[in-house]
Every structure is written in C-alpha cells, then in structure tokens.
Amino acid sequence: MSAASGSLPRYILVRLLLVIPMMWVLLTLVFLLLRVAPGDPVTAAVGDKLGPEELDARRAALGLDRPMIVQYLEYLGDAARFDFGTTISDRRPVLEIIQAQGGATLTLTVGAFLFACLIGIPLGRVAGRRRDTPLDAGIRLFGVVSYAAPVFWVGLMLVGLVVKYVPGWPTFGIADPETIFYVPDKTGILLLDAIIANDRISIVDILQHHVLPCFTLGLLLSGVIIRLVRVNLIRTLGDDYVEAARARGIPERQVIRKHAFRNALVPVITVIGLQFALTLSGAILTERTFNWPGLGDTLVDYITARDYIAIQGLVTFFALAIVVVSLLVDILNALVDPRVRY
Amino acid sequence: MTSLTKDQTPARPGGPVLEVRDLRVWYGTDRGPVRAVDGVTFDLRPGEILGLVGESGCGKSTLGRGLLGLLPEGAARDGELRFRGKDMLTLRRREQYRMRGSELGMIFQEPLTRLNPMMRISDHFAETLRAHERRISKADVEQRSLEALRVMGIPPTRFRAYPHEFSGGMRQRIMIALALVLRPAFVVADEPTTALDVLVEAQIIRILHNLRATYDTSMLLITHNLGIVAEACDRVAVMYAGKVVEIGPAREVFSNPQHSYTRELLRSTISLSTTGLNFIDGAPPDLTDPPSGCHFHPRCPDAMQICATTEPPVRDLPGGVRAACWAAEVAHGRTLDEDARRPLPREAISVADEA
Amino acid sequence: MRAPRFVSTIWNTKGMARWILLVGVLITAVFLLFALCAPWIAPYDFNQTKVDGVKFPKLASPSGDHWLGTNDQFYDIYSRVVWGARTAVLVVLLSIVLSAIVGVLLGLVSGYVGGWFDRITLFLMDALYSFPSLLLAIVFSFMLRERIGGGIVAAALSLTAIYIPQYYRVVRNTTVAAREATYVEAAKAIGAKPATIMRKYLFGNVVQSVPVIGTLNAADALGTLAALGFLGLGIAPNEASDWGYDLSRALDDVSAGNFAPALWPGLAIILLVTGLTLVGEGLNETLNPALRRRRLQKVTLPPRDTTDPEVVR
C-alpha cells in the first residue's frame, strides 16, 4: 500500500468528466418526458386561442415540425449553451426568467438550509448522544413531525398565526414593492443588491420577508438532518476507534467531538447533497405558499398555462443545478474524507 | 527460549503491578446474569507477560476489559483490583479516565478499525499525549511519537499518513506504539495477532516479547493460540467458564499440566508434533447457568463424583503452579473417601452439544 | 422466508423501537379504519353540499350538524377528512405496491447480472433519484391527466415512477453485497442456475428491506400526493376527496383568520405521515441488526457464597 494522497486533483478531474454523462442522462429524461410523451406543445398551450394555420405557423417558428431526433440534438446543443428556449405563452426567453427569478429561489434555499442546519445538527447530536432517553424520543418525534407536516400547511398555519399575533410582520413576497422599486438590480439577487447599495432599510425589510419562508422550508429539512445526524452519530459511537480512543484515556467530551461527531458528519454531507432535490421540491411549494417570486412559483404558473417549452426550459435548468450541486458535494466530501481517492 | 521463561525477574520493590482478588464481572441479559468472570485471583509482576488462554466464550476478553474498566453499561464488577496498590474499583470515573493510556493500556484485536480513518497517525499521537500532558510542546509530541513508532519499526516517513495507507501489520504496530507512547505500567493485549498473517503475527509477537527491554510494561496477553503463549509469555493462566483453573510458569504448565482441562486443551491442539487427533467433547457451558461443582466436570474424561458436587479448592502446587482440580488434589496426596473418588458416569455427549 | 421468526423478532423487541412501532401501527390502523369504513363513519358523502335539499352553510363554525364546520365549497370538513383517508390509502397503496414490484425485480436482476446492464440501469435510476420527486410527480401527473383523467389511478401511477429508484437502489445494493456472500458462492458450487440462486438464495434475504422502504415511501408518497393536490394537479375534486386540494382552497381563509378548513386536513396528513414514518423507523430498528442495540440489563452482584471453597495456599 502506498501513499496516494496527491490524487485529489485527479479525483476532481474524474468527477468533472462524469458530469457530462450525468447531464446527458438527465436532459434526455427531460426531453423524453416533456417533449416526446405529451404530444404537441403548441396546441396544449394556445390551442384554444388560435386557428389551425396560426398553430402550424407557430409550430414551424419553434421548429417543432421537424423530426424528433433533430429537435433532440438541437435541444442538447442549446442546453450546452445555456439556451433554454422561449416560452410559448408569453414569448419570454427562459434564461431571462431564470436571471430575473433565480435569485429569490437561491436566497430562499440557502436561508432554509441555514435554518435546517441550525436546528437539525445540534438536535440530532443531542438525540444520538442521549439515545433512548425521553429527550431522544422527543427530538425524534419533532424530526418526524416536521418532516411529515406538508410544507405548505406549515406555511399556512404560520401565516395565520403571524397575522393574528404579530400584525405588521410581512407574510408574503420577497420584499415591499417599494424596496423592490428602490434597490437597483445588479446581481439578480435582491438581498445582495441591497447590501451592495448599502441600503439598511431595504436590507432589514428583505431579511424580514425571508424569515417565515426560510424557517418553513428549513423546518422540513431539519427533520431529515436530525435523523441523519442522529443515526450516524449512533453508528460512529459504536465504531471501534471510539472505544480505542476511550481506552487511551481521551476525555469523553473530546471523544464525542473529535471522533464520533466529526466522523458522523461525513456521510451527512453526501446525503444532504442528495437532499438538494428535496429542497427544490420544498421550494416550489414554499414559493407557492408565500407568493415568493422564485422559479418554483413561476414553474407552477407555466404548468397551469400548459407551456411545455417553458416547463422544459425550467426543468432543464433544475437538472443542471442538481448536477452542479452533486459535483460540489462530492468534491467537498473528497476534501473532508481522506479515504476518497482514486 | 531461555531469555523468555527461565530468569524470572524477582518482584521489584513496590510489589506486583496488579493484584486481582476474587474479581467478578457479570453482565445482565434477558436470560439472567452472565457470569463472564466469576472469582478470578492472580498477581502480575512488573515487566511480566501473562498469557490468558481458553476456548471462545470463557470470559477471557471480559476479564481483560474488566481490568481496565472498559465494560459496557449494565456490567458490574466486584472483588478486589489493585494497580500499584491503588484500589481501582472505588476510583472515581474521572480518575479512571486519567489512568487509561498513561498507566493502563489496551491493544485490540482488529487493528483495521481501531484507528480513526479521518485522522492522521500524527494526530492520534498528539491527541493521546495532550490528553494526559496538557502542556507538552509540539516538538516533544513529535519526538516522543517518532520514538515510539521507531521501536515498532514504523519509519518516520509515514508519520503524517492516514490509517488507510497502512497494511494490517503496520496498523497493529501503530496501535501498539499508541498504547505505549505514555509508557503505561500495564497493558492488556486482546488477541493482538488474530487478524494477521503468520509471518506478520510472528513479527508482532517478537515485538510484544521485546517490550520489556524498552518499556517497563507488564502485559496480559489474551489469546486462543497456545503457541503464542509458549513463544511470548512468562506465565500462563488457563480460563474456563469464568474461572482461572490453572496458572503458573508457561513452560511448567505446558510440560506438566495439572488441571484436566489444561491437559485436554493441550492435547486437542493441532501442532507440528501432532500424531493423532484428540478433542474435548461438548461445548463450554452457558455462563448464565454454569454446571455445579467444577464447571468442567461434564466434559472431563476423568471426573469423579466429588467434581459434580463440590467446587475444587485452589491449591499451590510445586513448580509455582496454582490449580483448582480434584484430580490434581488427589495426585498431590489428598485423600478423598471412596464415594467421592468414584468415577462419574458420563452422560453421553452428542454432536448436539458440540461447539 | 421465515415468517414466524420475523414476527417474533418484532414481538421481542424492547425499548423505544417497540414504542415507536406500536404508536405508528396504532395511528396507521385508525386511518385504515377510516378508509375502510368511510361510508359509515362520515356523516355525509365527500361531495355532498346539501342534505334534504337544504344547502350547507359556507365556512360554518363547528356545530352539531357539522362537527368540524364546513369549508368554502360548502363541504362538511369532517366528512372530507374521513373520505380523504380512503383516497390517500388507495393511492398510496397502489403506487407503493407497483413501485415495489418493479423496483425489487429490477434491482435483483441488475445487482445479480451486473455488467453493462447494471451500470446503465444504475445510472438511469440515480438520475431519476437525484431529480426532485415533486417535479417528476408534477410532470407525470400532468401527462396522465391529459390521457386518463385526474382520478385515483392517475395519481397513483404518477407517484409510482418516483419511488421505483428507491427500491431499486436498496435491493440492488443488497443484491450486490449478497452476490459476494459465501452462501451464494456455495449455491453456485452445488450447481444451481442463476434463476434458482436469485429465487432461493437472494430474494428471501434481499426482500427483507422492502417493508421498511415501503412504509417510509408510503409516508413520503402521501406528502407528495398532498403537494400535487395543493398545486391543483392532484385528484380532480369531483373524483374523490383530496386533503391537498382542500388545503389549497383554504389558503385565503387562513389569511382571513379562519383556521378550520386548513387545520383538519393538514392534521390528518401529519398524523398519517407520522404514523407511517414511525412504523418504518420502528421496523428499521427492529429488523436492521446494525441499528439494533443489544440491551444489557443492569446486574447487581449477589453476595458471595458463604460456603466459600477452601483455599489452600
């Protein structure tokens, strides 16, 4: 056995190469589901408003009259150039929608994730440490229920309670219309723009708007994190090296922190990466509940409008985001865990 | 093997490192308490290696862990356990912790899983040294760790490597170095070579055997391999069903076993000089409900009536051996009455009771 | 398969796992009862808005006629909740059974056969798994609504696809591990055909994980179904009672301070999902030896025998 510690760059390279087939599989899946299976998108979107000739013209303009395979290759080529098409119903480039609304989704998910870690990691740690005590039972129940509660229902109830007991606290939207009007758009991320503009009132307003949605979505994720941290901590606490550390007289607190807890977090990183999909699902619902001007809310609008091209474009973008996140998680994992090497 | 067994170091001033008197370690299970260690008595002199042998499930490991206090929740110990005269059973938890690593060490069976895969070897050493010597300098940590590794034959080039970069034998060497870096006076080695190949096993036994030249360490070497005891130990204790049935100088016990169990165990071991197969019928007893009298009597080929009813006394025999066996009693001149001496009709032991 | 052993393992479990399982089973049983006996438990039909020609009041407070009040569509909330249990159980049961059958078979074959078939299937399934399940469910239900309408079967089918990868992954991984097991090698050594090995040696040992995934997926599916209903993509309101749909209708009521129309369907979802999750976790902890803890009982050492054996020194 030889030391192979210099292989991290190689691992990252291999992992980067893997992005291509992964991307391809996901894009093909999207294409099959949204373009081949449902039939003609133009009729679905605007069939009731236009006559047959006009529909044909629309179809030709969008290139939908060509063979499927040509459309497929073109779709792949466009996606590679980050061109996600133009919506049928309101003729907006999907990329523009993403630029305009992606920021709201980003701050929502990041905020939710912060809440989830803040709640989930300490609770999971306590539960794993005090296994089978009433405290553990209570935390586990909290985890199960917070995962079981539909995110939109939690949102609804929170809105109702806030309206009743904290009048004046914002319950929908990402900011006051005034704030949106005054903060100059630079990055597409409102919070960031406000910080760049150094506009304290706007920052406070935006943050206030973030609290409820982020907390709601974070609660859902915290259930998953509690469970993960708890199970992994129990597992590492039973590992042989933990007993060996105790036998060397390492103080118990240090054994828990340096051996059991730290090692328990490694698999958590991977699984949380996988839970990014869950975060996106939750974000769609949260945005709907809080009237959040993000991609999920927009996506549901286009679904209701039966705009296949818009749906396809947005879903393609989600797929891209998933691939990027999983790539980042794997690299992070390789950085943290010396055993990941090739 | 003159250097190993013959010149027994006389007890140094301060007496034995470890005094164990009538130690019991029991576990509670659904079926009732398991009497894993049930009244064990022995001493360990400084620098002495005591081998502990017996079939699996006879309480060897529990005894080893019980000596260090590394027992799972729900286990109970009592009796007397003195380390350098200090009573270990009444010590507070904190005190016990402080003694582990610095005065009491443990070497485990599976070296592959005993090192934290996320920590460098150097971190393991630094952590261990710092836990016991708060103010130790970085240079000191490195110097002392490298010295401990050197003794085990691990080159300094590998000091900052991760555990997975080492082979099984190397990891066991690292584990031994880690257990000894603070120079504890007593170490328990629980089957330290079981997972290793023959040649590596021999290397490790050699290292263990040479320890006393470098460190002043006494050791309890737990093994099921009688060969290892013969190669590495000064004295040997034979354990059966939670009790030490015979203890004495390894050479004496092996060449002239006093307890029937020791004799049968030696006979059933396949060695290079084996010319015919022998075996002990049956299996070790369930320790929640051990047999009456001598625990070995149901499997013993020369059990007498008294063996089934009365526990044999522990007797000091010539050659420094101590054994608890009625047959040995008789052989050494004790007279028992006719009834007690009558051979015990053996219940047929079928394959159904086999281990 | 060794049913008696399986049952006795569960029965003999002690401690928290047992309580989790018990509570979970109880909650789930109540909802199953609702589902089975909805016509007798619910005072009104799921889409009933009048009795004897008299229309129900809109958004009424709880009363003798309407225990939990009525919602904005004049439905009796209590009846909707009870009938909703029937819908939920039907959809979830159907989708879970279908996805289990496909997932287990695919996983078993893929894991045992290995090679390119395995790699490609694994890759596809991983891609499917990494996709947001809600997004997939939306797409599927959208397509299916165009074809077979917004009924229970359509909802079940759109959930089926998203849970196949979960069974597939677990079954494939256990199969790959079991394929290397000595007893499978031993089966090859006695000359058993691959089909025999899969049927007699792998299936029984691999399938043990299915109840756990099944119940956990059922819990998850219920959440997804509710989400579909909330987005208006679930079961058409005239087909069956859907908790998610009722919640979507209650959005504005809550902002207006009327909690009842949202509270009760929401609580029903939470309770049933919690119940199913508890069953799943309880099963996991009792059946999964890695999580099971051998519980040692506290032992107190009895005083030593007074008839100590003589010690001769």
Next chain:
Amino acid sequence: MPTKPESPDLSQEDAGPGDDVPPGPVIETDGLEVHYRLQGGALARVLGLRTRTVKALDGVTVQLHRGEVLGVVGESGSGKTTLGRALLGLAPSTQGSITYRGRDGERLVSHMKGAELRRLRTDVQMVFQDPSAALNPSMTIEQAVGHPLVVHKIARGAELRRRVHEALERVGLAPVERFASKYPSDLSGGQKQRAVIARAIILDPEVLVADEPISMLDMSVRAKILQLMLDLKRDLGLSYVYITHDLASAKYFCDRIAIMYLGRVVEIGPTEEIFANPRHPYTKALLKAIPDPDPERMLPRDLPRGEIPDAAEPPLGCSFHPRCPEAVAACGWESRDLRVVLDQHWTERGADFDTERRLVGDLDHLDAPSKRATLGKGDPAAVLALMEGVRAENPDEPLWNGVRSMESDGSKVVVEFEEGVDPALRRAGGVDVACVLYPDGAGSDTAASD
C-alpha cells in the same frame, strides 16, 4: 478452443481403484492463470478508468492424485482460495487449463460453461471457511443439505428425505430429527460445518475442495471436523484439496503440500520432505514462524521483514525477494526495495531523519518499479556519502547484493540494479521449488513429476 483429448496418454501408475476411472491425476492444472481486473471507485468504474490487473493465480501447475490429500498452504493473498475456486470453475481462468478425470472420462474444466460446468459440481464439491456464511440463513438444514439433489433433479420427495437424512447421519448430525428442521442460526459453528460437509458429499463427489474448513471453528471442535473429513475420505474414497494457512494441520492431514506465495506455487512436494527439509526461503520462514505450543522452541531472529506486497504490482523477479533473508543478486532488485531500505535506515535509532530526508528529497517516484533509481535533492556527493553510510551500517542487507552500481551523475545519485530472473519451479531433491538458489538440475534429477 482445444478439443478434448480422445485418449489421455498419461502414466498408468496412479490409476484409481475403480475400473471405469481414467488413469492419471484426478485433477490437474497446467499453467493456470486467473487474472482479475481491479477497478477503481464507482466513478472510475463508470468511466472505465485505470483498471489494474491482479494476478490471483499466475501460472499454477499442480496435480491431485486419486485418494490423496493435497495441501495448499499460503498466507492471505497467496491465491490459495482462488485456486480452490478455479478447480470448481467458480473463478474463471484466463490462461492455462484444468483437467478433471472422473467417472465420465477426461474433461477440461477450464473450457466449461453453463450447464456443463453445473454438471461438474456433482463430481467436485467444496467446503467453505466460514460455515455461518456458507449456509443460506433462510433455509433449514434439511433444505440446504438436500438442495444439491433438487438442483440436479436427482431426487425428490421421500427419496430426497432419505438421502438427506443419510448424509446428515454420515457427518454426525444425529439424531437427525434434532437438526433437520433447524435454521443455521440455531446451530453452533461445528454443527454448521458438519451441515456444509453433508451438503458437499450428498452428490457423491470424487473430489472435495476444502477451503480452510477448520480455521473459523472453536479450538475444541477443529480436531473433530478434521477427523470427520478423514473418516469421509476413507469411507467414500474421496480426494481432497485442503487449503489452509495453518501448517500444523497441513502437516498432520496432507500427503503432499504446495506452498503458495503471491499467486504462484513456490514449493511443492511430499509433506515429510517439505517439513524435514524445506528449501524455499519462504517455506523456511513459515516453518520457523508458526507459533507452536512447544516450550522448547525459540522465536526466530531472522523473520522476513514487511508484509505481502500489492498483488496488482508484484515485485520484479522473484515475488519474495524483498522479504527474503537469503536473497542474492539475481532475485530482481529494484527501486521500491531501495525505498524500503532507506525507511529501515531511518527507523534505526540515531539516524538524523530530518536532515537526511532533506538531502535525499522526495521518494515517491521510487514507487514505480524500475531497475534504475535516481536520488537526491542536495549535493550529490553528500547524498552518495549518505548512501554509502547506509550500506556500511548494514552491509549484510541483501539489497546490496543486487546493486550493480551507485554513483553520482553530477546532479543526482544513480543506483542501478542487477538483472533479475523470475524463477520457475524446478526439481530439487524430493520436491519442486521455485527459487534462484535451486537452479535447474541442482536437485537429484529433473525427471517427470511423480
């Protein structure tokens, strides 16, 4: 694909007792190779990157004579288990041949596939190391033991039951009623191994491959299981391949022994000869190293250093040379050995590791096997002096036998090694041994193997 030879032209001397049995060894391998492609992690697997080859068996030629016990002895990674699996066709051979001469004439196992291979299993059977893992946890003992008969459609119903009970009785699991309906988890290790043996003999095979059948068992039953196997051999006329790492049991149990190291047989011959007069340095080391409960024995001082090397990148020349205390110039010395010696030097007390390491520089490039190694970051003269110092410190180190030259090329120190040879099995005395110390004809004669 070679066709099956019509009439085997082999010596008649070990024709078995049966009249319908072809002459010659019952199983014979010739230059058998089993190579595995090692694959990296999951990612590399998908992309098909960096596949390394492990030579689990690298040209193994052994014969199992009718009625004998052939011991295959080696440490982990020696390929002994792979050899056993290959004999049953469970590990596909990549090169060479396995010939089985049984009741149905002579057959080439190495070319069998599918149904033909499955039919072979009625003649060649296997006993596994871990009896707990070798039995399907969800089958009763009766089902498990009877399954071979079901699989081969030999018996069913009452006949099946009768034969299962007969087999169980034969291996000592009596009274049968107490065991037949039990699950493996209800039995002790020894009992499970008896059930595994019952399953192996129920098809009335001719050859039993026993892979460490007693190593996982409790001390007190090992001798019993060995005795059972001896009884079965006598009663059923079996031939055994006994795979083990335990020389003591091999010495008692085997007629002939093959010592394996890293996929090759390094020494093979009659048991008495191997134990009385071991020739290969590896055999000698094994014999010295096994712990034996004989209080008169001494711990050996010259144990081979290091551990079994990575089979994916075995040492050049003789695989054992890096550890061999008797190694000479022709053993195949190379750059990796130099690293070992330097590491060893730094492990000695008194070596100034920090300074010297700085002088020598990074050593990772030595890990690529090469007959020429370059060293040094600092002044080449100082490096050379250091190296000469290392040599002087331990001039008996076998590596120095293999160093042809060590000199400075102006900027670095270049170490060149002697050409090595890869020794083949050759006759030496009563055994065959693969070691450069026993060149061709060094033994009594090179006549055909017995």
